[in-house]
Each structure stands twice: as C-alpha cells, then as structure tokens.
Amino acid sequence: MSKKKFVWEVYLRPNTLSKDTERDCIADVRFRGGAKRNEDIADVITKERSEFRRETIINILNLRDEAVKNFIQDGMSFIDGIVQIAPRVTGVWKTENSPYNAAVHKRTVDLIPTHDFKAVLDDITVKVLGLKDDSFRITSVTDTATGLSDGTITIGDDLIIEGEKIKVDESDAAQGVFFKGADGAEHKTSRRLSVNKPGQLIARVPSSLPEGKTTVIVRTKYTGSATVLKELREIVCKLSCTAKR
Numbered sequence: 001m002s003k004k005k006f007v008w009e010v011y012l013r014p015n016t017l018s019k020d021t022e023r024d025c026i027a028d029v030r031f032r033g034g035a036k037r038n039e040d041i042a043d044v045i046t047k048e049r050s051e052f053r054r055e056t057i058i059n060i061l062n063l064r065d066e067a068v069k070n071f072i073q074d075g076m077s078f079i080d081g082i083v084q085i086a087p088r089v090t091g092v093w094k095t096e097n098s099p100y101n102a103a104v105h106k107r108t109v110d111l112i113p114t115h116d117f118k119a120v121l122d123d124i125t126v127k128v129l130g131l132k133d134d135s136f137r138i139t140s141v142t143d144t145a146t147g148l149s150d151g152t153i154t155i156g157d158d159l160i161i162e163g164e165k166i167k168v169d170e171s172d173a174a175q176g177v178f179f180k181g182a183d184g185a186e187h188k189t190s191r192r193l194s195v196n197k198p199g200q201l202i203a204r205v206p207s208s209l210p211e212g213k214t215t216v217i218v219r220t221k222y223t224g225s226a227t228v229l230k231e232l233r234e235i236v237c238k239l240s241c242t243a244k245r
Contacts, residue, residue, distance in 0.1 A: 006124045012131050030129065031139055035162070038062060039147050072109060084112040138163040138237040141216055144202075151241040153179070155209050158194060159216070161201040166235060167222040168196060174232055177203040179243070180215040198224060205243070214243040 010027035038061040042054045068085070071078045077086040091105030113121070140162045145154035153159055161177065168175040170193060177189040187206040194202035201218065216237035221229040 007127050008124055009127050009129050011129050025131075027126075027128070035140060035142075035149070037147065038065070079114065082114060082117050084110075084114065086110045086112070136163075136165045136220075136233055136235050138166065138216065138218065138235055138239075141237055141239060141241065151239050153205055153209075153214055153216075153241050153243040155205050155211070155243050155245050156207050157205060158202050159205050160195075161203060161216065161218065161237070162199060163218075163235065165198055165222055165224050166201055166218045166220060167198045168193070168201070168218065168220045169222070169228075170196065172221070175220050176218075177201060178217040178219065179206060179209045180217060181210050181243070182213040183210070186217075198222065209243050211243050211245060214241045216241055 009030040011030060012025040012027055015024040015026045038058055041061060042057040045057050046052055046054045068078050072085060072087055075087055077084060079085070086109060088108055088110050089100075089105055090108060091101075093105075138161055140149050141151070141153070142149045142160040142162070143152045143154050143157065144160060145157040146152055159177075168177070170176065177193070179187045179189075181187070187209045189203040189206060191204040194204075216239075218235040219232050220235065221232060223229055
C-alpha cells in the first residue's frame with residue numbers, strides 16, 4: 001500500500017512588516033472545511049472501532065479537556081502525543097518588587113509540538129497557490145444545533161461564522177449577517193449578535209428563512225484598523241449551505 005501524501009496549500013500575501021523590500025510575502029494556509037472538534041474525533045474512532053459508542057467517546061474527550069484545563073489552571077504543564085502546554089505570563093515588571101498588573105501583563109500558554117509530531121510535519125508537502133486575492137473571507141460556518149460544519153443551517157438557532165475581518169457595526173443597518181434563500185430573498189439577522197469579533201460572529205438564523213439552499217453573507221465596513229471602508233464590502237460564504245427546521 002502506497003503511503004498517503006499530505007499537502008498544505010498556501011496563499012501568499014505581502015509582508016507588511018518587511019522593511020527591506022516591498023515584494024516580500026508570507027503564507028496563509030488554506031483551511032479545508034471547518035475547525036475539527038471532539039465530535040469529529042469520535043466519528044473517526046467509531047469508524048475504525050465500531051464497538052465504541054460515539055456518545056461515550058465524546059464524553060471521555062470532554063472530560064479529558066476539563067482535566068487538562070484544570071492542570072493548567074493549577075500552574076502545571078501538560079504533554080500528550082501532539083503538544084506540550086505550559087503556562088506563561090508575559091509583560092515587563094519595572095522592578096523585582098512590582099506586583100502583577102492585568103493592564104500590563106497577560107496570562108497565556110505556550111504550545112510546543114512534541115518530537116514525534118515534529119517528525120510528522122516533516123512529511124508534509126507545501127503547495128503555493130499564488131497571491132491571496134483578499135483578506136476578507138468566511139472560512140467556515142458551524143451549526144450550533146447539530147455541531148456540523150458541512151453547510152447545515154438550523155432555522156431559529158445560532159450559526160457560528162469564522163473568517164477574517166468579518167466584524168460588523170450593528171449600529172449601521174446596512175451591515176450585518178444576511179441569509180439569501182433559493183428564491184433570492186434576503187433575511188437579515190435582527191437579533192443582536194452573540195459574538196461580534198474580527199474572526200468570529202455568532203448570529204441567530206432568522207425564523208423567516210425558508211428551508212432549502214441558502215447563501216450566507218456578511219456585509220461590513222470593517223478593515224482591522226481605525227479607518228473604515230467608504231463602501232460596504234460583501235463577504236459571501238463559498239460553502240454550499242442548506243437551511244432546515
């Protein structure tokens with residue numbers, strides 16, 4: 001049996017931090033599908049080992065996540081077959097007697113790949129797809145009712161939209177999250193967004209949206225800086241979505 005080949009596809013974009021040349025570029029990996037979660041791991045395990053119940057595996061994985069979180073909260077480091085997680089506090093103290101200041105210092109963690117995982121990375125081929133055409137994009141949508149990231153949309157429930165520069169100004173009626181049905185009619189989320197960040201939105205799917213093929217659209221003037229766009233930018237989810245009740 002031939003060994004499976006792994007390929008990461010990347011888009012290049014200008015390196016804004018480079019001072020030596022205006023032609024330097026850095027790479028953004030093209031993600032395939034939405035972010036994977038414990039439910040996806042459970043699906044893989046049950047496919048290989050049918051004697052294990054999916055619900056039991058998910059419960060064990062969730063308990064594992066809670067245990068790891070508690071280790072880190074207690075100031076311990078944790079290592080598995082993939083990464084080592086170590087607590088770290090960043091920032092500068094003016095003197096050795098200075099107290100912790102939440103406005104200056106930050107509690108975070110370091111994620112360090114294990115030796116075995118580093119060896120796996122060596123087997124990956126990188127394919128350059130060319131210049132990245134736009135930094136405004138939707139990378140995935142996740143239906144909170146089902147946990148699916150395959151384009152399923154449950155009418156009346158929340159949808160997690162992930163991407164880049166998708167934050168909206170809710171005080172501007174022209175901005176927001178829109179759902180276009182197969183008939184071309186648009187239905188805007190009227191409920192306040194549960195999460196409204198540059199990389200993630202959580203929007204309630206309007207109850208008026210009909211079942212069937214649906215296009216998810218974000219309209220925004222957000223740029224990632226203090227300057228906003230003069231004209232609305234329409235960011236369309238390229239994933240084929242289907243609304244259901």
